[in-house]
Amino acid sequence: MKEAIRARCPLCGGEIIVSEYYQTSRDYKVLMNGKLSKRYIVTDAGPINSMTASCGSFCGAYWEHEEFDISEDGMFYDKKYLEEEVST
Numbered sequence: 001m002k003e004a005i006r007a008r009c010p011l012c013g014g015e016i017i018v019s020e021y022y023q024t025s026r027d028y029k030v031l032m033n034g035k036l037s038k039r040y041i042v043t044d045a046g047p048i049n050s051m052t053a054s055c056g057s058f059c060g061a062y063w064e065h066e067e068f069d070i071s072e073d074g075m076f077y078d079k080k081y082l083e084e085e086v087s088t
């Protein structure tokens, strides 16, 4: 599998922003009178195993979950924009 470590957006050189989606629930208590409380507690239900990445400069660069990898040590591996590679 071809992939390239990215520190910058391959299209415009901007910052890459990785978004990891978490699921939360709002937990409401049913009160003594049988009504739902208006107050709720937000519970973190954990990651929903979904990450996307996009360019912080909004140039249109965008990675779906399967189009990039984050390694154990946190490196960003691009599997999408390999053809656009500009030789430096």
Ligand SMILES: [Zn+2]
Pocket (backbone or CB within 6 Å): 009, 010, 011, 012, 013, 014, 055, 056, 057, 058, 059, 060, 061
């Ligand atoms: Zn960009």
